[in-house]
Amino acid sequence: MGKKLLLKNDHISGIQSYEVYRQNGGYASVEKALKTMTPEAVVEEVKKSGLRGRGGAGFPCGMKWSFLAKPEGVARYLVCNADESEPGTFKDRYLMERIPHLLIEGMITASYALGCSNSYIYIRGEYFYVSRILENAIAEAYANGWLGKNIQGTNYSLDLHVQVGAGAYICGEETALLESLEGKRGNPRIKPPFPAIAGLYGCPTVVNNVETIAAVVPIVNEGGDEYAKIGIGKSTGTKLISASGHINKPGVYEIEMGLPVEEFIYSEEYCGGIKGGRKLKAVVAGGSSVPILPANLILKTAAGEPRLMSYESLADGGFATGTMLGSGGFIVMDESTSIVKNLWNFSRFYHHESCGQCSPCREGTGWMEKVLHKILDGHGTIEDIDLLWDIQSKIEGKTICPLGDAAAWPVASAIRHFRSEFEEYVKQPKSIQDVKHYYRLQEAKF
Amino acid sequence: MTNGKEIKFSDDSLALVQRMMKRYPEGKQKSALIPVLHIAQAEFDGWLSGPVMEYVASVLNILPVEVFETASFYSMFNLKPVGKCVIEVCRTSSCWLVGAEDVISHLEKKLNIKVGQTTSDGMFTLKSVECLGSCGTAPMMQVGADYYENLTLDKVDTLVEKFRSEGKRKSYTDKAEPRKL
Ligand SMILES: Cc1cc2nc3c(=O)[nH]c(=O)nc-3n(C[C@H](O)[C@H](O)[C@H](O)COP(=O)(O)O)c2cc1C
Ligand code: SF4
Ligand code: FES
16 A cells, blocks of 8 residues: 555545544644744745645646745735646545545645735636535634634634636636636736736736645645655655546545556556456546557556656656656546547547637647548548648647647647557548447446 | 516625625725626526626626626636526546447437537536546536536436426536535
8 A cells, every 4th residue: 555645534434524634633734834833944844845736747846936926015825726627637626525624724834835815726617516615614714713813823814715717628727727816718828927926916826736735734744854755756745646547446546656557557456457358558647638658658668667657757758658647637548449539539628628819729729620520530631640740740839828738749649659540540431430439338337 | 687587686696796706805806707607697597698797797896898708718607598407418538438428429319409409498408518527437417516427328317307307497506416425
C-alpha cells in the first residue's frame, strides 16, 4: 500500500461533517500555521516540499507563491481552481465531495501564507451540488471559529466564498477563470501581466488547483522535508489519479509518485487490469490534452526503462516517445478502440470549447474536427492525414492560451503513433466502418 | 413578462442575491452575475429570455448587454425555451469508450426526438454535453442538480419514467438527491 496523505480518511463514515473531520485531526494545519508560524515560514515549508501544481502544468507551488506581488494597501487574492473540466479528470470532485473540509482547511492555511483576507473557490457550474457541500462545510468552519474575524483568537481574519461557473472548459485556464469570476465571458487574458502581479480585480492573485491546496495541509502538518521524502526526484509527494476507460476498476487513486505504470494498470490495488482480459492498446495519461501513447511506450520508455507515474518519467523521450502527467486523468483504451474515432471525439471537444479569440485555435480546431469526420465517414484521402498534421503544427504555440496546444497535441501524437490506422481508414473505408468502434453498452458488464 | 407572470425574484431569491453581491468588493457586484443567472434560469421557466436578462441587469446595476454577453458564452444557460427536464448525456471520450453513444441513441428513440430537440409535450429536452467530471462512473448523464452514473439502458428507462411521472421542472440549483458515497 502506498502512503496516503489526502485520501487517508476518505472512507471514515461521516468525514464530510465538521465534527468527524476535526476528531480525525482536521484543522491542525491551521492551528499550527496561525499560532506557531509566520506566513513566510509556511511558504518556506511549501517550497521545501517540492509540491508542484496539480492542475496540469506542474509549476512549483512554493515558487508561484513567492512571486506574488505585495504592494502596501492592495488586497491579494487566493483563488482555488475547482473548474475541473479536462476530459478524463474527476479527482477534484471526488475530493470535494468526500472530504470538503480538507479543501477548506487548505484554503485557510494557504490564504494565511499569502496574506489574503478574501479567498474564492471557483467551481464548475455542473458541480452545483458539490458547491452546496462546500458551502455547508464553510458554514461549519465559520461556526467553529476557523473563518471570519480573528480566527481561533489570533489576529488573522479571512472570508471564504464559493462561486459557481456555468459550463465552459476554458474557464479552467487561470486568466479565463478570473474573467469568469468577475462575471464576464471566459476569454483568457494576454500574459503578461501574470496573475501574481495583476489578477482578480487587477490585484495580485494566486490561482491553485483543488488538489494543490489540499496538499498544503499534510505539508504544514508534517513539514515540507517529510513530504519531499515521498515520491521520486522532482516529483514529490502523492498524486490523485482519475482512472477511466476499459479497466476493471475505474476510480480515483492516490499514488506515491514513482509508481510503475504497469503496476498501476494491472495490479488489483489500482485499475485491476483491462476489462474482459483484452489487450491494452493505448493510454492518455494526463487528461485529453496530453499526447496519447501506444501500449509499448506507456509501459516502457523508448530506452526500455519501466515508465513511472511521475512528471519526469512520463515526459521521458519528449513528444517523440513520451507524454505528460498533466492533471492525472488516466484514460485506458483496449484493443477494440478506434484511435481515429477517439481523436475525432477529442477534436470536437476542443472545437466546442475554443473561446474563439485567436484564429488558429478557433478555425483550426474546427478544420481538424471536419477532416477527421471526413476520414471516419470513409471519404478521406492520404493528403487529409498530412493536412491534419499541417493544421495542428500551425496551431501549436501560436495562440493566446494553451488550449490551442492542448488541441494540437492529441492530433500530432495520434498520427505519430497510429498513422497506419488512419491510412486503413482511407484505403479500406468499407471494411473499417464495419469494425466495432466501441463497446456496445448491452455487452458491457456493470 | 414570461407566461404572463411579472418578472421579479421571489423574496427568498432576492435575499440570496443580495447576500451574494456582498461576497465581492464594493463596485464589483458584477461578479455575482453567473450565480444570479443560475437563480434566474431556475425561477423563470428554465431559460433566460430578453426581459429576464434585463431584469437581472437592473438587480445587479449593470447594462443589459453585459448580461447578454456573459449569458451567451456559457453552455449551461439556455437562451431559448427548454423542456422541464433537460437530459444532458456526456459524450466525451471516457463515456464514449463505454457506451455513451448507445445511451444517446436509446434516448433519441425513446423520446422520439434528436439531440438538441424538445418533446412536443414540453417535458424533455435532450442534449449531449462534454465531460462532466464523472468519467470513472461512465456512462453518465446530468439532469438538474443530479448526476446519474454507471448508466445502463434499463437505468435510463427507469429514470425517464420517474421524471415523467414526477412532471417537475429540474434545475441545477435544486437540492440534489442524497448520494451514496
Ligand atoms: C484550457 C485549460 C484548461 C485548464 N483547466 C484547468 C482545470 O480545470 N483545473 C485546474 O486546476 N487547472 C486547469 N488549468 C490550468 C490552470 O490554468 C492553472 O495552471 C492551474 O489552475 C494552476 O494551479 P496549480 O499550479 O495548483 O496547478 C487549465 C489550463 C488550460 C490552458
Ligand atoms: S487558444 Fe483558443 S481558447 Fe485560448 S484564447 Fe485562443 S481561441 Fe481562446
Ligand atoms: S468523459 Fe464523460 S464524464 Fe468525463
